[in-house]
Amino acid sequence: MIAQSPPPAKRWITKPFPDSAEQQAAIASLTSSLNISPFLAALLVQRSVHTYEEARTFFRPEINHLHNPFDMKDMDRAIMRLQMAMLPEREEKILIYGDYDVDGTTSVALVYGFLKNYHTAIDYYIPDRYKEGYGISQQGIHWAAENGFTLIIALDCGIKSIERVAEAKALGVDFIICDHHRPGPELPDAAAVLDPKRDDCQYPYKELSGCGVGFKLLQAFCMLKDIELELLYPSLDLVAVSIASDIVPLTGENRVMAYYGLKHLNSNPRTGLKALIKVAGFSRELDITNVVFGLGPRINAAGRIQHAKAAVQLLLAESEEEADEFAMAINKHNNSRREFDSSITEQALSMIRDSDALTHAKSTVLYDATWHKGVIGIVASRCIEHFHRPTIILTQSNNKAAGSARSVPGFDVYEAIEECADLLEQFGGHTFAAGMTMSIDNIDAFRQKFEEVVSRTIKEEHLTPLVDIDLPLDFSEITDKLVRIVKQMGPFGPHNMQPTFMTDDVYLVSEPIIMKEKHLKINVRQSRTGQTLTAIGFGFAHLADQLRLGKPFSICYQVEQNFFNGNVSLQLMLRDIKFSE
Known part of the structure; x- marks a missing residue:
């Protein structure tokens, strides 16, 4: 058990209110055209949404907003090499190679799971975290060559593997690299290097996950082979898991793919993810946070404790029985991971404190x-x-x-x-x-x-830890409509975080409730409006005595719906509390 100590004091930074003449005109226009409050319109303008059309794109991302994959440097070369490997007269053996974390394993499940429908001489390979380490391994290259593979598609790794790719080439093995990490000064001598972060790549969106780059490869493959893209889109559930778990920005193309990926995840997830959702205990609609803290760690746990191949087997599972078996095993690994995590964290913190x-x-x-x-x-x-x-x-x-x-x-x-x-x-x-x-x-x-x-x-x-605050908010503005519209601003993540609000001059109206010795549940009232709301603060139990003094304080928080016994109520999720001097 990690020793509990008060969290470090935080800096509150409130974003500037959009008050220029142009911004004020945009607020007035959005208020009218969307039939929302000026407050919500100001929140949108802060996120660079100024017009009705921009609002429609923001609230309703469309699949046709995805960029042309052939805008990515080397995509034509990648597809040409892949197509050549698939020619009936060549029938080359293709190896899908991916890193052992969530981004890598979802990438392998995506690309292998799709291409095996069009090519039979195909397999996948995940390096052992402990024996081979990160990236393209010498062991992996030699295994590929010894087993007759002549093309490796590397996912979420390879951008710096200069020596390994050269070694593979000498053994008669070509590479198509699909990576999203920063390249070094030299690129590997591969058949194609797909990485939007290449200096010479003009692709309009730079922040794809590794799985996202793999998806663009498949999108290009479908376009060239006249395969209906609708056959590829259900695989966005894997891309959404990678985007969430790799903590890439939830903007642009990532936001479109995460939006549709979450839809698939919630309506018709693949068999393996459905089993994982079940063992994770989720009963309501999943969002990015659920994926980050519920699904991602479990997928990661396979490679952390034993071998990440089990994660790919789960993601590719077709029968529910097989998926349930893999999910239970992975969940067991996750429980072991938690024990390691807790004990090593305590040792590390003690080393710092001592x-x-x-x-x-x-x-x-x-x-x-x-x-x-x-x-x-x-x-x-x-x-x-x-x-x-x-x-x-x-x-x-x-x-x-x-x-x-x-x-x-x-x-x-x-x-x-x-x-x-x-x-x-x-x-x-x-x-x-x-x-x-x-x-x-x-x-x-x-x-x-x-x-x-x-x-x-x-x-x-x-x-100093930072709390980014979008806008000050009076309790009187907190309504079901506000929560409903704020929810539609998702999926939330880096560069499109869930809005955080600040209210000052609030005070406690009943005895604080301590939950599990470290969390706090309080009923708070704003003096100016006289309205009372319930607030939950994870890790805020140490403030209970100070709250009991009865002095006014300020809070920053996110507004959420609380589902309990069939009832839905509004509640505040506290990010921080500041007491008046």
Whole structure:
């Protein structure tokens, strides 16, 4: 059990109210054309929705809003190579190769599951997290060559695998790379390299998940082969799971794919996901948050505890009996993962608290050879909840130190790691998450250099948790209609977060209720309107005594519907509480 301590104080940043003449005209227009309150119109203008047409696109994404996949650099080359492999006179063996996390396993299930309908000489491969590590492995290449595969489609990995792709080519194996991580200065010598983050790629949307890039490959394949795209669209349930779990922006094309993916997930999910939803205990409509915290960790757990191939087998399962069996096994792995996560997090937090240098550092780099490699990324995130700063957790793997990095809003951890590249053997990732391998002998030097880089480049405000507030809100504005329209602004995620509101001059109207020793349920009334609402604060039990003093305070929160015993009521989900000086 992780020791509970008060969360760090947060900074409240309220977005500017849209008050320019142009914005005010847009608010008036939206208020009239959509028959909504000026408050809701202002919320839309904040999200760059100014006209009725833009509002229609925002609230009702359409599948035809997806971009032409052939706008992506090398897509024509990728499809030409794939088509050549499928020629009856060649009938090449194709291997679908993907990373072992959620993005990788959903990518493999998507591409393999679709292409096997059009090509029989096809199989898939997931590297072992512990024996092979991240990305294209030497073992994987040799297995492919020994088994007669001449084309590998790499998903969610490969953009930096210069040596491995060259080695494969020497063995007579071509690559089509579908990645979304940042490329290095050199690209692999592959038949095609699909990555919207390539400097020379003019694709209009840069933030696809790895599974999203795989989907674009299949979209192009369908267009060239005159296959009805309606046959591909049900696979957006997998793309939605990848988008949610890989924490990519919920904007543009990602938002369209997540919107339709969630529709499939809620109306007619594939057999494997249906079984996973059942073991996760979801009984109501799923949203991105449910996927992030309910489905993603379970899919990930397969590769973290044993082998990620089980996750792909679940996602490809056709019979309910088979799917239920895989889902139960994966759920068991997830329970084991939680135990590892909890005990290692407690050890990591103790290491920080017991060291004056670590407690006051601007970064956290921790190493323990016994820690389970499958949960170090989760542990890094947990440490940030207590010590809000860039964090890297390292463990021993194949006689090397393998690490997982997580960052805080506003700080690019990938760039900081890149400055330490001379001490690393391999690294890759995103702005907020990255992985690396180094010699165990380099750990102390890396810790020192990483701390120096972070101290020099991070801003003081990045070291304090941030609450982004959309607008101040009076309780009198909180209605069923507001909640209904706000819900339609989803799916929510990075760059399209669920609106957060702020109300000041509120006070407690009854005794606070402590739930499970750490959560808080309170009834609050706003002085100005006299209206009372129920608020839930996870992890806010430490504020109960201060609330009992009876002084007014301010709250920031999200508004949600509470379903209980067949009744639906409005409630506030607290993000923070601030007391008057």
